[in-house]
Amino acid sequence: MDAIAALRAKYLGQTDQASDADALEAVRLAALGKKGEISLKMRELGRMSPEERQIAGPALNALKSEIDAALRARRAALDDAALEERLKTEWLDVTLPGRPRPMGTIHPISQVMDELTAIFADMGFRVAEGPQIESDWYNFDALNIAPEHPARQEHDTFFMHRAAGDNRPPHVLRTHTSPVQIRAMQAQGAPIRVIAPGRVYRMDMDQTHTPMFHQVEGLAIDRDITMAQLKWTLEEFCRAFFEVDQVELRFRASHFPFTEPSAEVDIRCSWEGGQLKIGEGNDWMEILGSGMVHPHVLRAGGIDPDQWQGFAFGMGIDRIAMLKYGIPDLRAFFESDLRWLRHYGFQALDQPSLPAGLSR
Ligand code: PHE
Numbered sequence: 001m002d003a004i005a006a007l008r009a010k011y012l013g014q015t016d017q018a019s020d021a022d023a024l025e026a027v028r029l030a031a032l033g034k035k036g037e038i039s040l041k042m043r044e045l046g047r048m049s050p051e052e053r054q055i056a057g058p059a060l061n062a063l064k065s066e067i068d069a070a071l072r073a074r075r076a077a078l079d080d081a082a083l084e085e086r087l088k089t090e091w092l093d094v095t096l097p098g099r100p101r102p103m104g105t106i107h108p109i110s111q112v113m114d115e116l117t118a119i120f121a122d123m124g125f126r127v128a129e130g131p132q133i134e135s136d137w138y139n140f141d142a143l144n145i146a147p148e149h150p151a152r153q154e155h156d157t158f159f160m161h162r163a164a165g166d167n168r169p170p171h172v173l174r175t176h177t178s179p180v181q182i183r184a185m186q187a188q189g190a191p192i193r194v195i196a197p198g199r200v201y202r203m204d205m206d207q208t209h210t211p212m213f214h215q216v217e218g219l220a221i222d223r224d225i226t227m228a229q230l231k232w233t234l235e236e237f238c239r240a241f242f243e244v245d246q247v248e249l250r251f252r253a254s255h256f257p258f259t260e261p262s263a264e265v266d267i268r269c270s271w272e273g274g275q276l277k278i279g280e281g282n283d284w285m286e287i288l289g290s291g292m293v294h295p296h297v298l299r300a301g302g303i304d305p306d307q308w309q310g311f312a313f314g315m316g317i318d319r320i321a322m323l324k325y326g327i328p329d330l331r332a333f334f335e336s337d338l339r340w341l342r343h344y345g346f347q348a349l350d351q352p353s354l355p356a357g358l359s360r
Helices: 002-017 021-032 037-047 050-090 108-122 179-188 227-242 295-300 317-325 330-334 338-344
Strands: 192-201 212-222 249-256 259-270 283-293 309-316
Touching: 002 021, 002 037, 002 050, 021 037, 021 050, 037 050, 108 192, 108 212, 108 227, 108 317, 179 192, 179 212, 179 295, 212 227, 212 283, 212 317, 227 249, 227 259, 227 283, 227 309, 227 317, 249 283, 259 309, 283 295, 283 317, 309 317, 317 330
Parallel strands: none
Antiparallel strands: 192 212, 212 309, 249 259, 259 283, 283 309
């Protein structure tokens, strides 16, 4: 019995001392492993007299269970402590505010698109989209620009390739966002109120022209829409966009095949001291083309011109972005110069909205 008490004290003591999983496993092997001390002792039972065995057997079994339980308990305690330790070093305070770090900025064109989308959405316009590679029909014919119409030349069109022998008119890189008028009318019918911001392409390159630039198309068709609503809508837009109380627009008679009557619109501004101010001064800056949608165009969009009428406009996004944010050279917009992007870019998390303010 003394031998068992000694084994008990030895292995319970070692278990207590074991400071990690490896040490604990060594104790287990030494005591309960196949060649462990207690296992060997149990093998000796066979050589004992029945009387001796009756006492030693249960005692050894009890010792084996006791040490096994102690090893498990110690194992669990060590695991808990290790987890505790890890939690101490790996904890994370998820309630901390975000840390500002250098990140990309929103390009002024994207910013302006978000701004004008917010303004027109407030007036009930939805955003419509169309492809940048457009069919000849959508870009020209449907907009009342017949094949021999001089406007086709004025558009400096990029044409896509057609296989030799394929005599259908080639697709084009859309020269304006006006084809989205047709697609939106076909998709939604009348009444309709949409804007369509996006990229357009013309073969042109100098300080005020790039081969790719941006327009936003506007289209409003209902039973009795007139030029008066066009004027109000554009004035409302300019006031909100340029963030000034007063704007003055000048409608100049013009010509577009897809509108009748047509008007180009200038905004009153001042360049005094090289500083652009919108709404005052004696200068005028052209910002868009507009007019009442031509009956042929309504028909191409599947809308009956005897039942419906409305206005359309097309505005240069790059132009109004330059005006609003004082950006002198159009080409810089598309050069991806990091210093320029950091200087003119907008914070990624500041979404323009009417209630919160369009720009800081
Ligand atoms: N599509 C014309 C342009 O690119 C602009 C415009 C759109 C004019 C809609 C009138 C109506 O110049």
